[in-house]
Amino acid sequence: MCREEELKIIEKIKAGDSLLYDRLVLEHSPKIMSVIRGVVGNIEDSEEIAQDVFVKAFFSLDKFRGDSSFATWLFRIAYNMAISKMRKKRYIHVDIEKIRLPESVNDQNNQNEAEERERKYIILEKLLKNLETHERFLIILFYNQDKSIKEISQITGMGESNVKVTLHRIKKKLAVIADSKMEVSYG
Amino acid sequence: MDSEDKFLKDIFSDSISDAVPFSFVTSVNRKIEIEKVLRARRDSRREIMTQVAFFMTALAILIAAFIYIGKNYFDINFTFSAAEKFNLGVKSAGLRMREVFLNPDSIIWYVIAINTALLVVLQQVIQKKPYTSEKKSK
Numbered sequence: 001m002c003r004e005e006e007l008k009i010i011e012k013i014k015a016g017d018s019l020l021y022d023r024l025v026l027e028h029s030p031k032i033m034s035v036i037r038g039v040v041g042n043i044e045d046s047e048e049i050a051q052d053v054f055v056k057a058f059f060s061l062d063k064f065r066g067d068s069s070f071a072t073w074l075f076r077i078a079y080n081m082a083i084s085k086m087r088k089k090r091y092i093h094v095d096i097e098k099i100r101l102p103e104s105v106n107d108q109n110n111q112n113e114a115e116e117r118e119r120k121y122i123i124l125e126k127l128l129k130n131l132e133t134h135e136r137f138l139i140i141l142f143y144n145q146d147k148s149i150k151e152i153s154q155i156t157g158m159g160e161s162n163v164k165v166t167l168h169r170i171k172k173k174l175a176v177i178a179d180s181k182m183e184v185s186y187g
Numbered sequence: 188m189d190s191e192d193k194f195l196k197d198i199f200s201d202s203i204s205d206a207v208p209f210s211f212v213t214s215v216n217r218k219i220e221i222e223k224v225l226r227a228r229r230d231s232r233r234e235i236m237t238q239v240a241f242f243m244t245a246l247a248i249l250i251a252a253f254i255y256i257g258k259n260y261f262d263i264n265f266t267f268s269a270a271e272k273f274n275l276g277v278k279s280a281g282l283r284m285r286e287v288f289l290n291p292d293s294i295i296w297y298v299i300a301i302n303t304a305l306l307v308v309l310q311q312v313i314q315k316k317p318y319t320s321e322k323k324s325k
Contacts, residue, residue, distance in 0.1 A: 022212050033211075139195070
């Protein structure tokens with residue numbers, strides 16, 4: 001869906017055609033789901049939070065002015081919501097088994113590939129467990145969603161230089177945590 | 188992009204599922220409908236509370252105005268015979284309160300308050316007029 005089409009849909013929803021909101025949910029839910037899964041690390045809670053993000057977005061649609069893309073605006077809501085929910089519930093457990101990709105038939109056939117994937121899951125779990133909520137969000141936006149520094153800055157409300165510094169700090173932190181694993185995997 | 192970036196990109200892009208359950212859109216719609224009902228209830232409750240508060244304030248001002256006008260222009264003396272039989276300090280407290288609230292300096296503030304209340308009532312009436320005419324036309 002292109003930006004113009006998206007803006008037209010949003011205008012129609014604002015005018016009262018709320019059924020069109022389904023299209024926006026279908027378009028953006030995989031990205032939001034993926035990020036929240038990574039941050040929360042629990043499939044049931046992440047589903048709940050992702051749904052709440054779309055509900056909040058629906059009722060705040062009047063505030064969307066199109067300065068940034070709709071996806072960026074949604075990520076901003078997701079960021080604030082994930083942080084506040086995590087603070088309330090105090091999730092500490094990242095269960096990678098529950099957020100991992102389903103294994104395909106090819107993986108089962110290809111032993112090496114399956115082992116490699118398994119190793120990645122273990123590293124990912126170890127990395128995410130040792131990060132704060134906002135750090136997880138930042139790192140997932142950067143590496144999983146390929147968001148630029150500018151976009152991350154818009155989403156989180158941090159300055160661009162602050163985002164750069166934080167990402168650098170997280171990378172250093174991850175390097176220490178995953179040092180042994182990296183050596184095993186990429187030695 | 189250095190080797191660390193490549194490693195992290197590899198780990199993060201490959202491992203987190205973006206699958207969405209089939210019922211996701213339905214659940215979102217259901218939550219939106221529930222929220223709409225809750226918001227409507229909340230709005231109506233807030234409106235009732237505002238109206239009650241407004242009514243109470245207007246009533247208090249009206250009573251104060253009646254007492255003031257009755258006392259100063261019609262020489263009506265307000266006495267509460269039943270209350271006078273008791274002496275629980277209420278009477279003296281009432282007199283003290285009267286000294287505070289009914290003195291020449293405070294009267295000007297009452298006049299201002301009454302005028303403000305009248306202006307608020309006028310504003311409310313004018314504000315609601317287009318809305319009711321719009322409703323009638325529908």
